[in-house]
Amino acid sequence: MDAEVAEQVADIARRVVASGAISANGHGNVSVRTPGSDEMYFTAGPSLRDHPASAVVRVGLDGTLREGELPPIQAAVVAMHTAMYDDNPDVGCVLHTHSPYATAYAVARRPIGCWVEALAMFGLGDGVPVTSYEPRGSEQAIAGIRAAVIPGVPAVLLANHGVLVFHRTPELAILVGGVVEEAAQAGLNAAALGGPADIPADLRAAALQRAMTFESSGMVRAAPPVQSREDTDIAWGERPEADDAERFYRDRPPHWGTA
Numbered sequence: 635m636d637a638e639v640a641e642q643v644a645d646i647a648r649r650v651v652a653s654g655a656i657s658a659n660g661h662g663n664v665s666v667r668t669p670g671s672d673e674m675y676f677t678a679g680p681s682l683r684d685h686p687a688s689a690v691v692r693v694g695l696d697g698t699l700r701e702g703e704l705p706p707i708q709a710a711v712v713a714m715h716t717a718m719y720d721d722n723p724d725v726g727c728v729l730h731t732h733s734p735y736a737t738a739y740a741v742a743r744r745p746i747g748c749w750v751e752a753l754a755m756f757g758l759g760d761g762v763p764v765t766s767y768e769p770r771g772s773e774q775a776i777a778g779i780r781a782a783v784i785p786g787v788p789a790v791l792l793a794n795h796g797v798l799v800f801h802r803t804p805e806l807a808i809l810v811g812g813v814v815e816e817a818a819q820a821g822l823n824a825a826a827l828g829g830p831a832d833i834p835a836d837l838r839a840a841a842l843q844r845a846m847t848f849e850s851s852g853m854v855r856a857a858p859p860v861q862s863r864e865d866t867d868i869a870w871g872e873r874p875e876a877d878d879a880e881r882f883y884r885d886r887p888p889h890w891g892t893a
Contacts, residue, residue: 640690779792
């Protein structure tokens with residue numbers, strides 16, 4: 635077991651909790667693919683809250699436990715993590731949570747539409763699809779997830795269960811998890827006003843393109859202020875010299891004459 639990688643996974647769990655896109659009890663799991671290998675590191679604890687690195691396990695992408703102890707309830711969801719890695723070679727992190735608003739859509743078996751601009755900006759212009767329901771961890775459940783996933787969309791709702799997010803990096807996966815939860819909350823709130831309005835398809839593409847343009851331009855930094863002759867680091871009434879005699883001589887009144 636690589637202790638550093640295990641600690642990284644525990645830190646990702648802490649960041650998922652800090653993002654707020656998680657249920658009150660913190661149920662969920664996190665995995666990361668170890669670069670250049672056929673395995674992942676996976677959180678085996680019952681909750682992501684205060685998940686210790688010591689409870690992270692090492693699992694082959696064929697689902698075989700290679701190191702650590704994996705409780706049955708957690709072992710049941712390993713296959714949906716490995717399936718995302720098998721199907722998406724660029725995916726480096728998979729998150730599963732029961733974030734409340736998105737899970738409400740999963741329980742209702744309703745997809746989340748692209749009615750929040752952030753969905754279009756972060757690659758979810760087609761919204762978030764929902765699977766059919768099958769018993770947790772079964773071959774039918776994994777087949778259902780694979781069938782529901784939309785190519786290029788890094789998230790899927792698990793019917794009567796929760797949310798699955800998969801992306802290149804943990805940072806992007808956490809970001810998308812938060813965006814999905816925000817969109818679900820907005821959709822439920824908008825229901826009181828007649829329901830959310832989807833962004834037209836052509837404008838979703840425009841929102842994504844605009845986001846990519848901003849991203850490619852890099853960080854914007856303000857130009858440093860132009861310093862005038864009066865601008866110094868010396869406060870009003872202060873003198874730069876430590877030599878009082880020199881300052882006294884320099885500041886003598888004109889009628890004193892010269893030395």
